[in-house]
Amino acid sequence: MTTPTRSAVSAFTGTRILFMRIVAVYRHAPALAAVTLAAPLGMMLLFGFVFGGALSGGADGAAYRSYLTPGVLVLVASMGLVVTASTVNADLHSGLTDRLRALPIHPVAMPAGLALAETVTGAVALAAMAGVGYLSGWRIDASATDVALAIVLLVAFRWALAWLGIVLGSAIRDEQMLQQLAPLIFGTIMLSNVFVPTETMPSVVATVAEWNPVSAVVAALRELFGSGTSVAPDASWPMQHPVAAAFGWTAVLIAVAIPIAVRRYSSSQ
Numbered sequence: 001m002t003t004p005t006r007s008a009v010s011a012f013t014g015t016r017i018l019f020m021r022i023v024a025v026y027r028h029a030p031a032l033a034a035v036t037l038a039a040p041l042g043m044m045l046l047f048g049f050v051f052g053g054a055l056s057g058g059a060d061g062a063a064y065r066s067y068l069t070p071g072v073l074v075l076v077a078s079m080g081l082v083v084t085a086s087t088v089n090a091d092l093h094s095g096l097t098d099r100l101r102a103l104p105i106h107p108v109a110m111p112a113g114l115a116l117a118e119t120v121t122g123a124v125a126l127a128a129m130a131g132v133g134y135l136s137g138w139r140i141d142a143s144a145t146d147v148a149l150a151i152v153l154l155v156a157f158r159w160a161l162a163w164l165g166i167v168l169g170s171a172i173r174d175e176q177m178l179q180q181l182a183p184l185i186f187g188t189i190m191l192s193n194v195f196v197p198t199e200t201m202p203s204v205v206a207t208v209a210e211w212n213p214v215s216a217v218v219a220a221l222r223e224l225f226g227s228g229t230s231v232a233p234d235a236s237w238p239m240q241h242p243v244a245a246a247f248g249w250t251a252v253l254i255a256v257a258i259p260i261a262v263r264r265y266s267s268s269q
Helices: 005-026 031-050 063-096 096-101 111-134 144-171 174-188 202-211 213-225 243-268
Strands: none
Touching: 005 111, 031 111, 031 243, 063 096, 063 111, 063 144, 063 174, 063 213, 111 144, 111 202, 144 174, 144 213, 174 213, 213 243
C-alpha cells in the first residue's frame, strides 16, 4: 500500500478547507446567491412574459418560454463569471490571498477550492432557475441519458467559467475597472442565441454569435432537453454540431484558465 505524498494531501485538504470557507460565506450571506439569480430572473420575466408574444411571432408564449429557459440557464452560469471575479478581487484587496500564500498550502488549493465552491453554489442557483422555468411552462422532452449529459455540460461550463473568473479577478487588480468590465462581459453573453435564433441576425453579427461559446452551450442544451429548433443549412459548425462544440469550448476554457489561475496564485505578486 502506497502512502500519499505530502503535496497530494496538502492539495486535497487545502481545497476542502477553502471550499468550506466560500460555502460558509454564502450560508451567512444568502443575498449573494440571490444577486446571481436577480438578473436572469428579470430577463426571464421580461423576455418570457413581456416580449414573449412579439418574439414568438404571435404564437403561444409558453412555447417561446420553453425555448428561452435553456438560454436563461446558461445566462445564470455565465453571470457567475463576474461573481467569481469579484470574490477573487475582494480577497486580493483585503490581504487574505497574501495570508493564504504564506501558509504551507498547495498552490492549486486556493483557486481549486474557490472554483469548486462557486460551481456548487452555481448549481444550486441553476436548480432554482430550472424550477422557475418549469413554472413558466418549460418541459423536458428527452431521454434520461440526454438530460444527464445536459446537466454535466451545464455544470462543467460553470466550472470552466469559475476558473476564468479567477483569472480575471486576479489579473484586474483595480476594483473599479472590474466593475466597469462587468457590462462588457454581460454584452458578450447577450451576443448569442440566448433570446433569439441567430438566423434572425445580420450575417456578420450572426457569425460572431454562432461562434460564441455561450451560443454553443445554449444550442446543445436545447437539443439535449428536447426543445431544439431546426438549424439553417448554412449555419456555422458550432450550430450544426452544438453538443460537440459546447464540450469542446468548455474543455478549451478549462485547459487555458486552470494553468494561468494556478500560476497567478503561486506567485507573490
